[in-house]
Amino acid sequence: MVDSIDTSKNVELTEDDLENKSKGQLIKLAGQLRDRRNDLNQMASERASSRDDLNAETREKVDEAQEHREKRDELNELVQEHKEKRNELNADANELFDKVERMKSDMDLDDGKDLEKLESEIEDLEFKQQTEVLSSEEEKELIEKIESKREEYAERQEKMGDNEDLDELVEEAEEVRSEASKHHQKVTELADKAQEHHNQMIEAYREADDIRDEADEMHEKFVQAQEAADRHHEDFVRVQKRLRELDKQEEEEEQAEREKKKEEVQEEAEEIYERFKDGETLDTEDLMKLQKAGRL
Template identity: 85%
Template sequence: MVDAQELDESDNVELTEEQLENNSKGQLIKIAGQLRDRRNELNQLASDRASKRDELNAKTREKVDEAQEHREKRDELNEQVQEHKESRNELNAEANELFDKVEKMKSDMELDEGKDLEELEAEIEELEFKQQTEVLSTEDERELIEKIEAKREEYNERKDKLNQNEELDELVEKAEEVRSEASQHHQKVTELADKAQEHHNQMIEAYREADDIRDEADEMHELFVEAQEAADQHHEDFVRVQKRLRELDKEEEKERKSEREKEKEEVEQEAEEIYERFKDGETLETEDLMKLQKAGRL
């Protein structure tokens, strides 16, 4: 989760309509300063949160790019797996056909009937061992020797047939080569499939991390909006106070102007009275002369 400085609303500056309309100019100047300072703090907080949000969004994009790279590698490996599977299956089919031909040739040569060479060789060795280790009667030993000779003859006949058939040997060798090549493709299928699975797992993990970071970025964006909206509200209130202060300045200027005009009228009226006295032949004092001069009568 996002570790961010909480917005302390108790530090916010509240401005009511009553304050705006009824507070003195000095009070409003103080409030304007508080609003400006809090607005600046909130703008800085919003900026910090926006930077963190942007960093998180950048990390999200990096993780998505990483996941995409694993996806592409996985797909590439899966294509190779499919190619090796097709080659393996084709070679296995070819090998099966060759081994079928081998069995048919053996059948035609009657090599598939009776015992194979290894089995015959084992039986001969067993009979010879019996002859060498057991005490037998003359008749039993003669029968045993005949059996050994018969087995050797059968062994030699089968061996001769196999040795004489070069085509069968070549066919068996070819079939085994094709089967071996198919096995190599099968091994590649296994290796590549394992690598593809690794990239798939890494892709899933990268997407999961991207989702987690995106959630943090979204949360940080909400915190940014919270701070920015509070900053905007303080700015709006600051502008309202400034507008009210200008209105008060205008009202004060208007009052001063009214007072000046009133004072001017009073001076002119008093000067008119002094001037009338002067016309009537009354002697004026210095103060009276100064008032006439101020009124522009001298």
């Protein structure tokens, strides 16, 4: 908060002061007005400088916010590009995986058990055959069951082993999905960075608003000081004008006094000269008065 002007130090001037104060009092008052005006002008200059510094700082903060805005927008454009690429790749991967499922369906690979499970079941049955005491009928049934599962295993293994296209398609689909995941990761990373710049932009604008408020307050204080300085200057000029009027008045009075004395000298010289013409003897003082009046 900027301190207000100490009005107790201001110098007041009234019409009564101008009309009734003596020349000496007015000279003193003019000095007071001049000194207070100078102090206020200095104060106004300092406040104007502070205001300008604050305005410059505000512009710097606005520029900083604008830089963050531009960076945020650039990152958001990249986010959009990676999103579009990710969505395209995911769509391609989905098509490839759908194609894999169709190929599996055509090969009857979706029905029945997978190879690992079949292999595990065969091993369990063989272990049972080797470790348990079975009747001839039970062992026969168990052997037939083992053979049946071996045939199923061989058939499914043959189908999987003979279809290189399916493996290549699965690999391609997984690669496309992996590439889509990379773009998704970039989306996340870039979006986070864009948000950081957005937050920094908001903070810079907030700081700019706070500094601008300080600058506006400082400008108001500058105006107060400048207006007070101007008022003191105007009053100083009025006193100076009054002093010139008094000087002129004194000169006129002195000139009138000189004219009056000159007339008195001339009148007295005229009297002396008339006396001289009448034959009266003049003393030295009378002669000097005639000489002073230019009659000799």
